[in-house]
Amino acid sequence: MSARRLWPIVARREFVERARDRGFQVSTAITVLLLVGVIVISAVFNRPTSFDLVVVGEGSDALGQQVRAAADALGIEVSVHELADEAEARQAVDAGDADAAVVEAGRIVVRAEPPDQLVGLIQAVSVRERSRQALIGAGLSSEQVDAALAQSPLPVDALEPVNAESRETATVAFVGVLLLYGQLFAYGYWVAAGVVEEKSSRVVEVLLATLRPSHLLRGKILGIGLLGLAQLLLLALVGLFASSAVGTLEFPSGAIATVGLVLVWFVLGFFFYATMFAVAGSIVTRQEDLQTTMTPLTILIVGSFFIGLSATSNPDSTLAVVASLLPFSSPLVMPTRIALGDAATWEVVASIAISVAATAALIPLATKIYSRALLRPGRVRIRQVLRAGGA
Amino acid sequence: MTGPSAVADAFEFVGLVRRFGEVVALDDVSFSVAAGEMVGFVGPNGAGKTTAMRIALGLLQADAGAVRWRGRAVDAETRRRFGYMPEERGLYPKMRVLDQLVYLARLHGLEPGDARSQAERMTELLGVGDRARDRAESLSLGNQQRVQLAAALVHRPEVLILDEPFSGLDPVGVDVLSAILRRQADDGAPVVFSSHQLELVERLCESVVMIDRGRIVASGRIADLRARDTRRLVRVEVAGASDGWLERVAGTRVLEPLPDGAIVELDGASESDVLDAARAAGSVRHFSVVRPSLPEIFRREVAR
Numbered sequence: 001m002s003a004r005r006l007w008p009i010v011a012r013r014e015f016v017e018r019a020r021d022r023g024f025q026v027s028t029a030i031t032v033l034l035l036v037g038v039i040v041i042s043a044v045f046n047r048p049t050s051f052d053l054v055v056v057g058e059g060s061d062a063l064g065q066q067v068r069a070a071a072d073a074l075g076i077e078v079s080v081h082e083l084a085d086e087a088e089a090r091q092a093v094d095a096g097d098a099d100a101a102v103v104e105a106g107r108i109v110v111r112a113e114p115p116d117q118l119v120g121l122i123q124a125v126s127v128r129e130r131s132r133q134a135l136i137g138a139g140l141s142s143e144q145v146d147a148a149l150a151q152s153p154l155p156v157d158a159l160e161p162v163n164a165e166s167r168e169t170a171t172v173a174f175v176g177v178l179l180l181y182g183q184l185f186a187y188g189y190w191v192a193a194g195v196v197e198e199k200s201s202r203v204v205e206v207l208l209a210t211l212r213p214s215h216l217l218r219g220k221i222l223g224i225g226l227l228g229l230a231q232l233l234l235l236a237l238v239g240l241f242a243s244s245a246v247g248t249l250e251f252p253s254g255a256i257a258t259v260g261l262v263l264v265w266f267v268l269g270f271f272f273y274a275t276m277f278a279v280a281g282s283i284v285t286r287q288e289d290l291q292t293t294m295t296p297l298t299i300l301i302v303g304s305f306f307i308g309l310s311a312t313s314n315p316d317s318t319l320a321v322v323a324s325l326l327p328f329s330s331p332l333v334m335p336t337r338i339a340l341g342d343a344a345t346w347e348v349v350a351s352i353a354i355s356v357a358a359t360a361a362l363i364p365l366a367t368k369i370y371s372r373a374l375l376r377p378g379r380v381r382i383r384q385v386l387r388a389g390g391a
Numbered sequence: 392m393t394g395p396s397a398v399a400d401a402f403e404f405v406g407l408v409r410r411f412g413e414v415v416a417l418d419d420v421s422f423s424v425a426a427g428e429m430v431g432f433v434g435p436n437g438a439g440k441t442t443a444m445r446i447a448l449g450l451l452q453a454d455a456g457a458v459r460w461r462g463r464a465v466d467a468e469t470r471r472r473f474g475y476m477p478e479e480r481g482l483y484p485k486m487r488v489l490d491q492l493v494y495l496a497r498l499h500g501l502e503p504g505d506a507r508s509q510a511e512r513m514t515e516l517l518g519v520g521d522r523a524r525d526r527a528e529s530l531s532l533g534n535q536q537r538v539q540l541a542a543a544l545v546h547r548p549e550v551l552i553l554d555e556p557f558s559g560l561d562p563v564g565v566d567v568l569s570a571i572l573r574r575q576a577d578d579g580a581p582v583v584f585s586s587h588q589l590e591l592v593e594r595l596c597e598s599v600v601m602i603d604r605g606r607i608v609a610s611g612r613i614a615d616l617r618a619r620d621t622r623r624l625v626r627v628e629v630a631g632a633s634d635g636w637l638e639r640v641a642g643t644r645v646l647e648p649l650p651d652g653a654i655v656e657l658d659g660a661s662e663s664d665v666l667d668a669a670r671a672a673g674s675v676r677h678f679s680v681v682r683p684s685l686p687e688i689f690r691r692e693v694a695r
Contacts, residue, residue: 009497017486202481206542209448209475210498212467375450 006211010219014194015227028231035235036242043246050077051118054098056089059105066125067102067118076117165251166340170312172255173336176262177308179235180332184269185301187228188277189294194220195281195370196290204374213371221274225267232266254339261335268355269331273297275359275366282373283380300328308332315342325351327358400426400461402447402550402581407456409442409605416442418605420456424581424598429572431592432585433685434602435693440585441478443602444552448475460550471499474548478555478585480539484528488538489514491527492545499546506545513541518567533564540568544575551575553584557591569595593685601692608692613685620683620691625665628652632673640668646687654681 018024051071055064064080071078081098083089086109089101093111100118101109108114108122128149135145198204198216207216236259243249280293307329311320315337323329324337330351337343343351373380403423409416417439424430432440445451447458449470457464465473483491492510493503501509514523517537522530527538536559543553551572557565572595576582583600586592592599593613601609609616628651629636637645637652642659655665662680669675683691 006498009494013494017483017490021485197483197485201484202477202479203483204481205450205477205479206475206481206495207498208450209473209477210471210495 007215007219011223014223039242043248051099054101057104172258173339174312181305188273192277192281258339265331282370304329304332311336315340327355403459429576429582431596431599438602439605472549474543474551476543476553482527489523496545551582589685603693623657628677629673636672
């Protein structure tokens, strides 16, 4: 076997050992549960309004049917059930089987807090019906009365019309930014902590007797990145599946496209950040010191995260446009701008090109620092490592 | 032990030079280890043993000189067939013992099935088979050391380079390790190990290399080194003597203090001069003429 095939062995170890880790499995399960929970809860709050109405006595059923028709026009569902007597109707309302009862076309029975929409509809229909009877009683013909009462509702002119699809896409993009932020941070940290583990346990000397530092670095980043991608894919599938199961996903093709963008930019962002996280890990020997060397990276990711969040509501701001082009912030900003249809093609191409170029430029430098710092104990200064000759 | 001239089946250090800033860690270090030979690499702390071994494994670059195996300069591909045990032991603390051995065997080029059976074989051989599924950090230090050795041997190395393999081992562990190294050598591998335990080196190895401040100060068959050392030494132990009686015997030098006595080099005095002085000082428990052994040779070569 030739030396260039060693990094897949390293990558495999990184992937398998971490996937096998109990902490990883538990945190993945918790994330999946949280995601499903959020989707289910939001579905409960957003479900289309529907009411059950029971009717008793003469004229009540006709009134109920008019309520149903009026509700239908407003996109509200009302099912009407006729019951034998008032006692039964009160029981149904009391048990919560019905939201309201209409008794003898003259009284409304509710349990405690009246369901405003339903009661308002019943009142409106009832008032109209009683007005009609009164006008007929006053000598107008029923045709005259109907003509007078058949008025169309006032038109509503929205200043900012809501596009349901773009609203849904913005929500998916928001969740995407949240996930990307979590993944970039968690898996970047894992790269750094993995490097420190090898250094502090000194197993790195055993490893470097068999393979080159660049292969160790490559295997580590690829293995951990692949696991991050797999986890992200799992979360995306669970999210898509759960939200379409509870019926909150009205435009699945848009959501799938957004998920695809998130996955692509995870790959771009992860490679960019992972090389720097590896450097942050290689220049310390103790896990406690890692926080310090990771601080610049932490600031970059958190800052980009906030820009990414603001971009979900304001994708065409100058800040969002600039941030979607810079390699450290583009992973958290560009997917949103594309999903919301705001990014020009040249911007997307430029963003990817800049990200790839920056990573390509970073890798040799990072590999150099990493290789030279690995066998040095204690806190290593980057400038000093770069100035010194070979290991 | 042979000279640095090319021997087909030998592992050779040829003219190694390495500086760290102003410090010359290795200064023209040359020696070779024949296939099937076990060589002890001895020297005081900081003499350059670890540096030389790290260069052999490609962990450090030499400023000059070369490392050769079977007459050819070693490259990354050759080194993967070496077995190495660093002085700073290193295992993945959270990885299971068997898994890390399989992993290292794979990195050394073994196919997956072979790697697994070798890993199992080595854990059995080193008596940690029942801990193979445990995480390394849960093992005692002694058992971790055995796993470390298994890691150096798991890929059937052609050459063994071990930095202080015996340090931290109990006497049983020393015996187990000695037997395993002996067998590796008997199977045809050149074996080099560094150690501060000179008696052990003398017992295990036919040859020795002594390094001090980056220079080889003595090397060769231990028997030859001893034969070449013409110093006359006596070992004397006296009960009830006052301190310093030996220093007052003219023409002697204390080489190695012992409880109630010392190993003394005769430099002008005769054996009976020492014996007379001992008798006068107290009750003589032991008196013998000794041949210089490795510790005495070591002390002479690295005398400061």
